[in-house]
Structure formats: structure tokens, C-alpha cells
């Protein structure tokens with residue numbers, strides 16, 4: 001596992017005003033981490049609201065078989081934001097739990113338009129997400145994806161599709177991870193199983209789908 005360099009440079013991609021902002025210097029990707037974007041209090045309140053939502057565990061096709069995804073999820077956003085993923089079209093739930101306000105706050109602070117969010121609920125360490133890129137055509141060529149983590153710290157792995165380059169980041173409660181530039185074209189990411197962990201984690205990936 002290569003250790004990526006980090007620094008606290010100003011970013012033209014992410015004009016967040018914070019000296020906590022860290023950049024990971026990787027080939028073919030813009031990756032930024034803002035630890036503690038949400039305070040512990042904000043996170044606790046939001047997690048209470050998230051628990052009340054109507055979570056789904058949809059079936060997807062994997063090697064021709066139909067299997068339930070190993071976590072719970074909700075696709076939420078503006079009405080036009082439908083999304084094809086693993087052979088299934090997901091229509092968005094309407095904005096709830098104050099997530100439209102959070103979406104606007106992220107847009108204000110990062111300068112990037114956002115209109116949808118994929119919510120993932122990892123109820124314990126067996127819940128995970130396999131290697132993938134967020135490269136659906138709906139997202140456009142070089143999407144900016146803002147990923148907010150709440151609850152249990154989990155490992156987030158990234159690997160280059162061709163180069164022997166990889167990175168693991170611990171995502172803690174309240175952390176905001178930004179994936180931008182050519183990241184989705186050249187890299188894959190995952191949240192591996194960590195079977196010893198039994199506490200829950202939520203992750204919200206805010207995205208932008210242009211109206212077509």
C-alpha cells in the first residue's frame with residue numbers, strides 16, 4: 001500500500017475555507033478530505049433523522065444472478081434524477097430529513113452544484129460496498145462527488161485501474177471526502193467488510209445529474 005502525500009494547499013477545485021482540508025496527491029485523481037465537516041452534535045442529530053427514513057435493500061444483478069445488496073440504501077434528489085445502477089433504474093425519493101438544506105450548504109461551501117444524494121446505511125461490519133467507480137453516464141465526464149460519513153469509522157480503499165497505486169483512508173464520523181477530476185475514470189473504490197465492527201455507519205454521497 002503506497003502512502004500518498006498530503007498537504008494543506010488551497011484548492012481551485014474545492015474552495016472550502018479550512019486549514020484542516022487535506023489533499024491526497026495521486027495520479028489521475030483529485031481527492032480531498034475535510035475531517036470533522038459535521039460536528040459530533042450535528043452528526044448525532046442527523047443520524048437520528050436518517051434512521052427514520054424508508055431504507056431499501058434492492059436486488060441487483062451480479063454475474064447474472066439476482067442478489068440483495070450488502071447494505072441498505074436510498075436514492076434521493078430532485079425529481080428528474082433517475083439513475084441506472086447494476087441493471088436497475090432508481091427513481092429518487094423526495095428530499096427529507098433536512099438533506100436539501102445540507103445539499104445547499106455543500107454547494108455554497110464547495111461551489112459545485114448538487115441535486116441528488118445516494119444514502120448508504122452499513123448496519124454492522126458485514127455490510128460493505130465492493131470495488132466500483134461512480135462512472136454512470138448520468139453523472140457526466142468528471143463528476144465531483146462529495147461523500148459525508150457519519151457514525152462508525154470505516155476504511156475506504158482506492159485503487160488505480162492500471163497503475164500499481166492504491167490508498168486507504170479511515171473515514172471518521174463527520175468527515176467529508178471529495179472525489180473529483182478524472183478519479184472515476186481511472187480509479188475504483190470500495191468499503192470493505194470489517195467483520196469485528198458492530199456499530200452502524202451512514203454515508204451520503206452528494207452528486208449532480210444534469211437535466212436532460
Ligand SMILES: O=C(O)CCC(=O)C(=O)O
Pocket residue numbers: 118120129134147149156171189190191203205
Ligand atoms: O460508503 C462510502 O464511503 C462509499 C459509498 C460509495 O462509494 C457510493 O455511494 O458510491
Ligand SMILES: [Fe+2]
Pocket residue numbers: 132133134189
Ligand atoms: Fe462510489
